[in-house]
Amino acid sequence: MTKAQRYFMEIKDKRVAFIGTGVSHLELIKLFLSKGIRCVVCDKKTEDEFDELIYEELSAKGCEFSLGEHYLDIIFNCDIVFRTPGMYYNDETITKARKAGVAITSEMETFFDLCPCKIYGVTGSDGKTTTTTLISEMLKAEGKRVHIGGNIGKALLPIVETMSDSDVAVVELSSFQLISMRQSPNVAAITNITPNHLNVHGTMEEYIGAKANLIAHQNGYSRTVLNEDNEETIKLADLVRGKLVTFSLKHPVQTGTYLNDDGMLCYTEKGRTTEIVHKDDIRIPGIHNVANYLTAIAAVWGEVSIQSIVQVAKNFGGVEHRIEFVREIDGV
Structure with a gap:
């Protein structure tokens, strides 16, 4: 078993949040969903502002969404958070979540x-x-x-x-x-x-x-x-x-x-x-x-x-x- 296979097996029961759906995240979210992992997309865009095609595609695969002003509140109820490079690592909410035991990581x-x-x-x-x-x-x-x-x-x-x-x-x-x-x-x-x-x-x-x-x-x-x-x-x-x-x-x-x-x-x-x-x-x-x-x-x-x-x-x-x-x- 490869390290990657072991990783996905170990997190199959986790709830994973992804901050943003940019270049580094969209294909990653699809991969995690294909593994049966519970995924949440967090984005400060409202549902009206969010890309409709992406929303429909990910929703159909079982993805949850946390959108709008309080989009980061949900990360405290997740096990793992993938931050986008544009999300500052020392952001106040990210820091609080990390101290609360949420695993903060990134694609890279x-x-x-x-x-x-x-x-x-x-x-x-x-x-x-x-x-x-x-x-x-x-x-x-x-x-x-x-x-x-x-x-x-x-x-x-x-x-x-x-x-x-x-x-x-x-x-x-x-x-x-x-x-x-x-x-x-x-x-x-x-x-x-x-x-x-x-x-x-x-x-x-x-x-x-x-x-x-x-x-x-x-x-x-x-x-x-x-x-x-x-x-x-x-x-x-x-x-x-x-x-x-x-x-x-x-x-x-x-x-x-x-x-x-x-x-x-x-x-x-x-x-x-x-x-x-x-x-x-x-x-x-x-x-x-x-x-x-x-x-x-x-x-x-x-x-x-x-x-x-x-x-x-x-x-x-x-x-x-x-x-x-x-x-x-x-x-x-």
């Missing part, structure tokens, strides 16, 4: 508990979506079966039962997801840390603490990628329990990736440096994307061949809705 936390395969995790104030995608593309080019999710793409918990131990999961994690995480990925990369979301986190210290959760629970066999050019990120080096790999656009590093004076992206370790690809051969434009490649290469080094890395660099056209080539007019 539970996925980490149940995932049977290696996990690559990426966070940062900028560049995390592109870096996450690059890692997944490099692993795919190497022939791996890759599942990409988290703050990008789709929820992974609904498909965890279809995963095998030879697969790879690549997840982008925001500070809102990380703040309550008590597990870290096998390979963790932090692109950078700059002031962000302080209207929610309140202090820079809480924001940095959330980001640090990506690496705080790793073990001695883990790999951690940090940005040497970003002061707040490299300060986290003391938290690293496994192998520390760094990257820099400005200077050579002891172990990791850097951009040399000739414009080559290099990997160096134990005094041996390998030139990988020239920055001008990277299809997506901008020095920030060179940094994203340095991060991704540092994360997959040893698992992905240079040939696969170069293939992605020359052919990957970028993440949708990011900087994309449209057309050339008069040489521009």
Whole structure:
């Protein structure tokens, strides 16, 4: 019996609340309902405002609803609550429920508990979506079966039962997801840390603490990628329990990736440096994307061949809705 199968068997008599029906929850709710688990959707939208098709579909499957102003009151009568990343972990009602013995979790936390395969995790104030995608593309080019999710793409918990131990999961994690995480990925990369979301986190210290959760629970066999050019990120080096790999656009590093004076992206370790690809051969434009490649290469080094890395660099056209080539007019 897999961990996922055991989990669903153990909670089959529980009442589970889901806050919101966004990308990370809708398929998850359907999965739980298919397992015969009692589910409650909690949403501050009123019944008139709630999506009629979703309401009818979930109702037909036996789902309960708690909608409108007091939508969270019902969680005190539930055993487990899945909060959406948009629901602040230290919300007053969530905190009261947790203290009352209700299990507060999230799609990504539970996925980490149940995932049977290696996990690559990426966070940062900028560049995390592109870096996450690059890692997944490099692993795919190497022939791996890759599942990409988290703050990008789709929820992974609904498909965890279809995963095998030879697969790879690549997840982008925001500070809102990380703040309550008590597990870290096998390979963790932090692109950078700059002031962000302080209207929610309140202090820079809480924001940095959330980001640090990506690496705080790793073990001695883990790999951690940090940005040497970003002061707040490299300060986290003391938290690293496994192998520390760094990257820099400005200077050579002891172990990791850097951009040399000739414009080559290099990997160096134990005094041996390998030139990988020239920055001008990277299809997506901008020095920030060179940094994203340095991060991704540092994360997959040893698992992905240079040939696969170069293939992605020359052919990957970028993440949708990011900087994309449209057309050339008069040489521009």
